[in-house]
Amino acid sequence: MIIRTEKLQLLWKNTKRTWKIFKANRLGFGGFIILIVFVVMAVFAPQLSTVPRPNYFENFEQPVGDNWTLPRPPSLTPSPYSGLIHPMGTDSFGQDIYSSVLYGARASLEVGLIATLISVILGAVIGLGSGYFGRMTDEVLMRFTDFFLVLPWFPLMIVMMTALGREFTWVIVVIGITSWPSTARIVRAQVLTLKERQFVERARAVGSGDAHIIMRHIMPNVLPLIFANTVLLISAAIFSEAFLDFFGLGDTSVISWGVLLEGAYNNGAIDNGAWWWILAPGLSIVVMVLAFSLIGYALDDVLNPKLKKR
């Protein structure tokens, strides 16, 4: 029991120290602040939005007269049809952009986090297995990883999504199972050095089994190192989701930034000069991907021992 409390205290101390270094990295901290804003947007979307459930047909605006047409540019004057304000305008169906962008943060965060979780679990299991057991297991698993690394990533997602159909769950799963190879490689490299270390040898000498050594001795040492890579994977996942949506393989019943942009492209936003329809969701994607990238690079600076001297 005492050992456990001591361990927790040590962990807390380490976390505090890491946080202090992380905070000193201005870009990373900036990314963190942006991320908090997005999380607030996603969680309080129903409270912050001007139109509840903006993708429901009954909540769409209708054109009124000659000077209230769709798509509606951003303005603070309430619409004559519903009396609602559209601070970022509407699209050509009358869907409120501001509220949609708020709800879109949910989809992006969900895809980013869940898909990355799938990919990290897959990558960690394969990397641990191949690094720890070595020999044939390593050879087979690494050839498998190389094969996935060589397959062109975007076309692979397109083909899988075409096979599975436009559903939000599948978007998450497909992104998750196409992005694990880099994690597997990093984990394997770490495990290869860790398993030769003395504490593993000692654990084996006192009779610990493979499962115990992996869970108690290898995993805790690997996880902090793949953390930075994981955050970068989140930004890649959000990026991929936007791409799949734009390609016409996303779930249109879910409000997401990619689907908004697909609608904008397919429904003449460019010909109409409806810049607000593209700008708001587009900027949101860029800023969110940027935020995760900044956090990822900052964490890499903090956690990667190779870069400490810089």
Added chain:
Amino acid sequence: MDMRSFLIRKAIYLVITLFAILAFNFFLFRVMPGDPARAFIGRGISPEAVFIINEKFHLNDPWYVQFWFYLVDFVHLDLGVTGSFRAGSPCDAIIIPRMLNTIILVGIGTVLAIYMGIVIGKFAAWRRGRPADTIGMAFALTFYSMPTFLFAMFLMLVFAAQLHWFPLRGAYTDDYNKLNLLDKILSRGYHLVLPLIAFTMEIMAEFALIMRNSLTDVLTEDYITTARAKGISNKNILNEHAMRNALLPVVTVMAISIGWVLGGAIMTEIVFSYDGIGKLTWDAVHKRDFPLLQALFLIMAIAVLIANLIADIVYTYLDPRVKV
């Protein structure tokens, strides 16, 4: 190991990977819904006709016989027939002319992106921590975070739809076939400007970031300090001492990021209706033309495979430490 056995080993891996890709491609498309015969004849198809079509494509045979025919046809460079376009016409007749458009876009774009990425990365790394570095990296990170289709849409909105400086769509004008050679090249060049900018910016940003990080790593090495102590000029240190070693990780990452390059090309082609492989993939998905999609995926996978092989060989030339 000498170069020959290295190449032999690489060739064996290549063949195994190729086989794996073929198997993957074969089985993935078997889980897709729909009856292949319906792709060729729509309404009012009789069961006898279905049987004849199935017989022609070996669809009545067990899967291993089908797989065997698939492999044999692949060796004969027969990629099957398409369901959309003129139903029953061979896939390669549709793919090859479009491949030329993609190769023009991707070829010019990648060369430009690599060159500019290296120049910008070098510029920023040498001025690490100074405003030029911060601005350069903020610029690169922004483009790196921006999906290509978004930037492409922005370019199209401003320069094609509003200012009318460039054409809205296509790889060349509609009366392309009537033009003489010079006009043909001019027409292509004019249509290429916006897609090329959109495509180049994103991969350039990635290369610039890698180049900068790799170079800042190398510049902290002891041998750079030694070179400086010997009184070698800054320019010489950067170009002769640092760049050589800094380029190594860049080559590796370039090989890995070929998947990204393809993604960028697909997005650019869709936005500008640029008739290439990416646009064709989009068409194939939306017309549910699975044989065509299958052929396209195979071609893209093989292209990436070859690019990786080239990168591997270049790497062993660049780095004598790698024991081949």
